[in-house]
Amino acid sequence: MAREATINTLLEEERIFHPPEDFVKQANVNSQELYAEAKANPRLYWGMQAERLDWFQKWDKVLEWNPPFAKWFVNGKLNVSYNCIDRHLCTWRRNKAAIIFEGEPGDSRVLTYWDLYREVTQFANVLKGLGVRTGDRVAIYLPMIPELAITMLACARIGAPHSIVFGGFSAEALRDRINDAGAKVLITADGGWRRGKVVPLKKNADAAMTQTPTIEKAIVVRRTNQEIDMKQDRDVWYHELMAKAPLGCPAEELDSEHMLFILYTSGTTGKPKGVVHTTGGYLVGISTTHAMVFDVKDSDVYWCTADIGWITGHSYVVYGPLANGATTLIYEGAPDWPEPDRFWEIIEKFGVTIFYTAPTAIRAFMKWGRKWPSGRNLSTLRLLGTVGEPINPEAWVWYYQNIGGSRCPIVDTWWQTETGMIMISPLPGITPLKPGSATVPLPGIDADVVDAAGNPVPLGQGGFLVLKEPWPAMLRTIYGDDRRYIDTYWTRFPGKWTYFAGDGAKRDYHNYYWMLGRVDDVINVAGHRLSTMEIESSLVDHPSVAESAVIGKNHELKGQAVAAFVTLKARAFSELKSAKKSFKEIEGELKAHVAKKIGAIARPDDVFLTAELPKTRSGKIMRRLLRDIAEGRILGDTTTLADPAVIADLKQKYESRES
Ligand code: WTA
Numbered sequence: 001m002a003r004e005a006t007i008n009t010l011l012e013e014e015r016i017f018h019p020p021e022d023f024v025k026q027a028n029v030n031s032q033e034l035y036a037e038a039k040a041n042p043r044l045y046w047g048m049q050a051e052r053l054d055w056f057q058k059w060d061k062v063l064e065w066n067p068p069f070a071k072w073f074v075n076g077k078l079n080v081s082y083n084c085i086d087r088h089l090c091t092w093r094r095n096k097a098a099i100i101f102e103g104e105p106g107d108s109r110v111l112t113y114w115d116l117y118r119e120v121t122q123f124a125n126v127l128k129g130l131g132v133r134t135g136d137r138v139a140i141y142l143p144m145i146p147e148l149a150i151t152m153l154a155c156a157r158i159g160a161p162h163s164i165v166f167g168g169f170s171a172e173a174l175r176d177r178i179n180d181a182g183a184k185v186l187i188t189a190d191g192g193w194r195r196g197k198v199v200p201l202k203k204n205a206d207a208a209m210t211q212t213p214t215i216e217k218a219i220v221v222r223r224t225n226q227e228i229d230m231k232q233d234r235d236v237w238y239h240e241l242m243a244k245a246p247l248g249c250p251a252e253e254l255d256s257e258h259m260l261f262i263l264y265t266s267g268t269t270g271k272p273k274g275v276v277h278t279t280g281g282y283l284v285g286i287s288t289t290h291a292m293v294f295d296v297k298d299s300d301v302y303w304c305t306a307d308i309g310w311i312t313g314h315s316y317v318v319y320g321p322l323a324n325g326a327t328t329l330i331y332e333g334a335p336d337w338p339e340p341d342r343f344w345e346i347i348e349k350f351g352v353t354i355f356y357t358a359p360t361a362i363r364a365f366m367k368w369g370r371k372w373p374s375g376r377n378l379s380t381l382r383l384l385g386t387v388g389e390p391i392n393p394e395a396w397v398w399y400y401q402n403i404g405g406s407r408c409p410i411v412d413t414w415w416q417t418e419t420g421m422i423m424i425s426p427l428p429g430i431t432p433l434k435p436g437s438a439t440v441p442l443p444g445i446d447a448d449v450v451d452a453a454g455n456p457v458p459l460g461q462g463g464f465l466v467l468k469e470p471w472p473a474m475l476r477t478i479y480g481d482d483r484r485y486i487d488t489y490w491t492r493f494p495g496k497w498t499y500f501a502g503d504g505a506k507r508d509y510h511n512y513y514w515m516l517g518r519v520d521d522v523i524n525v526a527g528h529r530l531s532t533m534e535i536e537s538s539l540v541d542h543p544s545v546a547e548s549a550v551i552g553k554n555h556e557l558k559g560q561a562v563a564a565f566v567t568l569k570a571r572a573f574s575e576l577k578s579a580k581k582s583f584k585e586i587e588g589e590l591k592a593h594v595a596k597k598i599g600a601i602a603r604p605d606d607v608f609l610t611a612e613l614p615k616t617r618s619g620k621i622m623r624r625l626l627r628d629i630a631e632g633r634i635l636g637d638t639t640t641l642a643d644p645a646v647i648a649d650l651k652q653k654y655e656s657r658e659s
Contacts, residue, residue: 014434015397015434015435016432016433016434017400017409017410017432017433017434017435018432018433019409019428019429019430019431019432019433020407020409023295023382023383023409023428023429024429024430026295026297026429027295027427027428027429027430028291028292028295028296028297028429029292029295029427029429029430030429030430031430032430034427034443035443037443038443038444039443042444042446042469043062043063044062045443045444046062046063046072046284046444046472047059047062049284049288049444049472050062050073050076050280050284050472052284052287052288052291052323053078053083053280053283053284053287053323054078054082054083054087055076055077055078055280056077056078056079056253057075057076057077057078057253058076059073059074059075059076059256059280060074060075060076061073061074061075062074063470065470067490067497068485068486068489068490068497068499069476069477070281070470070474070476071256071257072256072257072278072280072281072284072470072472073256073280073281073284073472074256074257075255075256076255076256076280077253077254077255077256078253078254078256078279078280078283079156079157079159079251079252079253079254079279080153080156080157080260080279080282080283080319080323081120081124081153081154081156081157081251082157082251083283083287083323084153084156084318084319084322084323085098085113085116085117085120085153085322086117086251088113088325089113089114089117091325093113093298093325094112094113094114095112095113095114096112096113096298096325096327097110097111097112097327098111098112098113098115098116098322098327098328099111099116099146099149099327099328099329099330100301100327100328100329100330100350101145101146101329101330101331101332102329102330102331102332102346102349102350103145103193103332103333104193104194104195104196104331104332104333104334104337105193109146111146113325116149116150116153116322118247119146119150119242120150120153120154120157121154121157121247121248121249122242122245122246122247122249123150123151123154123242123245124154124157124158124249125245125246125249126154126219126241126242126245127154127155127158127160127185128158128249129241129245130185130216130217130219130236131184131216132158132160132184132185133158133160134158134159134160134252134254134258135159135160135161135259136160136161136184136185137160137161137162137163137181137182137183137184137262138151138155138160138161138162138163138183138184138185138186138187139162139163139164139165139174139177139178139181139183139185139186139187139215140152140155140162140163140164140165140186140187140188141164141165141167141169141174141186141187141188141201141204141205142164142167142187142188142189142192142201142221143167143189143191143192143193143194143199143201143223143332144167144192144307144308144330144331144332144333145189145192145221145223145330145332146330147187147189147221147238148164148308148330149308149317149318149322149330151187151219152164152261152308152314152318153318153322155261156260157249157251157252158249158252159252159254159258161181161259161260161261161262162260162261162262163177163178163181163183163261163262163263163264163274164261164263164308164309164314165177165178165264165309166307166309166310166599167192167199167201167307167309168199168307168309168599168600168601169309169598169599170204170595170596170597170598170599171203171204171205171206171207171208171596172207172208172596172597172598173272173597173598173599174204174205174208175207175208175209175211175212176271176272177264177272177274178208178209178212178214178215179211179212179213179214180264180271180272180274180479180480181262181274181479182214183212183214183215184214184215184216184217185215185216185217185218185219186205186208186209186212186215186217186218186219187218187219187221187238188201188202188205188218188219188220188221189201189202189220189221189222189223189224190202190220190221190222190223190224190225190226190228191223191224191226191228192223192224192332193223193224193332193333194333194334194337195333195334195336195337196337196338198224198226202220202228202229203228205218206229206231209234215234216234217234217235217236218231218234218235218236219236219237219238219241220235220236220237220238221238221239222237222238222239254279255279256278256279256280256281257278257279257280257281257476258278258279259276259277259278259279259476260277260278260279260282260283261276261277261314262274262275262276262277262479263275263277263310263311263314263417265311265417265418265529266522266529266530266531266534267484267488267522267531271534272531272534273478273479273481273484273488274478274479274480274481275311275417275418275475275478275479276475276476276477276478276479277420277473277475277476278476280472281472281473281474282319282420282421282472282473283319283323284472284473285420285421285471285472285473286315286316286319286320286323286420286421286473287319287320287323287324288421289320289421289422289425289442290315290316290320290321290323290324290326291324292427292442292443293385293411293413293422293425293426293427293428293442294316294354294356294383294385294411294428295354295383295428295429296321296324296326296354298325298326299353300326300327300353300354301327301329301350301351301352301353301354301380302321302326302327302328302329302352302353302354302356303328303329303331303346303347303350303352303354303355303356304316304317304321304328304329304356304357304385305331305335305343305355305356305357305358305361306356306357306358306387306388308330310417310528311416311417311420312356312387312388315420315421315473316356317330329346329350329352331343331346335361335364335365336364336368339372340365340368340372341372341373341375341376343357343365344372344373344375344376344378345376347376347378347380347381348376348377348378351380352380352381353380353381353382353383354381354382354383354384354385355381355383355384355385355403356384356385356386356387356411356413357385357386357387358386358387358388358389358526358527359386359388359389359390359391359392359395359527359559360388360389360526360527360557360558360559362386362391362395362398362399363392363395363556363557363559364557365398365399365402365403366395366398367556367557370402373402373403374402378403378405379405381403381404381405381408382407382408383408383409383411383428384399384400384403384404384408384409384410384411385410385411385412385413386399386410386411386412386413387412387413387414387415387422387527388524388526388527388528389517389524389527389559390436390514390515390516390517390559391412391435391436392436393435393436396410396412396435396436397435400435409426409428409429409433410426410433411425411426411428412425412426412433412436412437412438412439413425413438414438414503414513414515416501417475417529418474418475418489418501419467419471419473419474419475419501420473420474420475421471421472421473422442423441423442423445423447423467423471424438424439424440424441424442424445424447424513425438425439425442426438426439426440427442434508434510434512436514437508437512437513437514438513438514438515439512439513440511440512440513441513444471445467445469445471446467446468446469447465447466447467447468447513448465448466448467448468448498449461449462449463449464449465449466449505449506449507449513450463450464450466450493450498451463451464452464453493454466454492454493454495454496454498457506459507459508459509459511460506460507460508460509461506462504462505462506462516463504463505463506464492464500464501464503464504464505464519465501465503465504465505465513465515466493466498466499466500466501467498467499467501468498468499474499475489488500502518502519502520502522503515503516503517503518503519504516504517504518504519518552521533521623523550523551523552523560523562524552524559524560525552525555525558525559525560525561525562525601525602526557526558526559526601527559528601530562530598530601530602532549532550532551532552532623534598534602535550535562535564535594535598535602535604536548536549536550536564538593538594538597538598538602539564539566539590539593539594541593541597542589542590542593543569543572544568544569544571544572544586544589544590545566545567545568545569545572545590546567546568546569547566547567547613548564548565548566548567549564549565549613549621549623549626550562550563550564550565550604550623551563551565551623551626551627551630552627553605553606553627553630553631554631555605561604561605561606562594562602562603562604562605562606563604563605563606563607563608563626563630564590564594564604564606564607564608565608565610565613565626565650566590566607566608566609566610567609567610567611567612567613568586568609572586576609583609586607586609587607587609590604590607591603591604591607606630608654608657610650610653612643612646612650613626613646614626614641614646614647614650615641615642615643615646616640616641616642617640617642619642622640622641622647624636625638625641625647629647629650629651629654629655630654632655635647635651
């Protein structure tokens with residue numbers, strides 16, 4: 001059985017899927033010439049794409065590149081919220097659905113572009129009334145409800161950079177992000193719905209705000225209606241402020257390089273990186289790719305299932321679709337609530353035509369079985385997408401057949417928080433698809449696969465994925481830390497200003513890219529980047545733990561799962577020995593501790609207690625060997641180990657526990 005599956009997978013990788021003829025006929029991009037045009041003169045190409053936006057003042061120059069610092073559309077003036085809302089109001093789109101919202105309990109709301117204009121301008125006035133000025137940072141910690149899009153657009157309208165913190169993050173993660181950005185206002189909610197339960201956002205926010213000296217006001221959206229504490233002078237209800245806020249608020253004429261937002265992402269050290277995105281280049285990059293990759297038309301109902309708290313939600317739930325005047329769907333809750341067909345029910349209910357999700361979700365759908373999608377009418381779908389991690393060919397083909405009815409192209413889109421926009425992806429009307437490959441870089445994008453010295457590797461071989469030329473939606477820096485920006489992304493290959501993505505990749509003989517996962521100490525759990533260092537430091541923060549090493553272990557559904565190897569402090573160890581505490585208790589405590597420090601997504605699946613960790617003579621933990629153990633492989637090179645007996649012992653104990 002297992003062998004058959006492997007062979008099938010190999011065969012499938014060779015399969016090529018051509019876009020159906022009727023799709024080709026109507027596609028937004030239907031000629032390969034675009035690639036050549038963009039390659040011949042990338043700046044001219046991006047200048048042309050920038051014409052899709054409304055500018056208060058046109059740029060003088062497309063790009064000013066002082067590696068690794070870029071300025072795009074120099075001296076151009078524009079406003080993101082104006083481009084996402086106001087410019088549609090003088091067209092028939094005024095009454096078009098901008099946002100379709102489905103709450104987890106089944107409530108739904110449709111906001112037209114006019115509705116969005118009203119809500120956003122009113123809230124922009126609320127922010128101004130609380131003293132928020134252009135340049136002030138605003139932290140947002142909300143569930144997936146329309147107010148999340150409304151508040152971010154209001155920030156963009158007045159030029160206050162937002163920092164959105166995913167609602168699944170803990171109080172401490174929220175606190176650290178607020179403090180790094182020095183946010184003045186926090187926008188949160190009483191709670192959000194997840195699998196029928198309330199996520200206590202306000203409670204977490206209260207805990208965070210005991211240690212955030214820069215926060216002056218907290219604005220609270222009422223969503224779940226449960227009891228919360230409102231702190232006098234600091235906390236104010238969203239609906240009360242909105243009831244008094246006047247309609248209409250001018251969109252600030254902002255410089256193209258004005259900071260639009262900060263979004264924190266995991267790096268190889270414990271401290272999250274505040275990735276900075278600016279206005280003009282970002283909006284050009286995401287509106288262009290949104291139109292081309294998703295082939296969006298005015299008649300589409302477009303649904304990207306990502307949480308807005310991640311970059312995918314920023315770029316392809318909110319800003320990209322709205323800049324293009326599309327209808328974007330927002331769903332608050334879990335895919336299996338109340339039943340595993342919730343997504344398919346939503347597609348049927350709203351006639352969704354374009355559906356963009358993550359491989360980890362697709363693998364879960366596969367596990368739940370085809371009976372769930374087959375019980376719903378999915379015939380409105382015409383295009384599917386994936387993002388976040390490599391998709392295994394088996395899942396690709398399942399998605400293609402069972403969700404797309406074998407008629408919808410799939411766009412496998414490779415990109416990052418740092419790239420801001422999709423970089424490597426098929427264009428659905430012209431790119432033949434191979435299951436598991438993100439295919440080729442988009443027009444205007446110059447990527448490569450190189451060896452450790454920065455030289456291109458021959459086709460068919462693996463190497464590091466790099467980007468050789470700047471692109472409009474690229475990050476501009478790490479907030480407050482130019483040094484870290486340079487060191488993390490630009491100095492891997494000395495002498496060349498090449499962006500290092502941290503991913504391994506190979507190119508096949510058709511020049512198609514195959515992503516091979518992260519090559520640094522970042523692991524990808526269910527499409528979310530987590531830093532092994534950050535989880536390790538949260539474990540060591542627990543009073544029982546002396547040392548820990550965290551690795552990503554292959555996982556059937558999540559892609560990777562967190563596995564922690566932990567050595568205990570002497571006291572904790574003797575408690576265990578004397579049976580004062582059981583292994584289960586300690587394991588439970590450690591898992592809960594990580595969830596508290598970072599969030600439930602970082603909770604280890606597996607905690608393994610060990611007397612010692614394998615180290616090099618210079619004291620570096622050899623995580624590579626721990627990965628071999630956790631995945632049941634033969635150990636790799638052990639010659640640099642300080643004490644080879646440690647690893648042999650560890651392997652034996654680990655395996656006897658597994659069985
Ligand atoms: C991984 C999400 C393979 C990759 C937009 C990247 C992918 C990291 C793909 C960025 C894909 C994203 N195929 N791997 N189509 N898309 N990745 O910052 O490792 O949350 O570096 O941005 O996800 O994750 P991030």
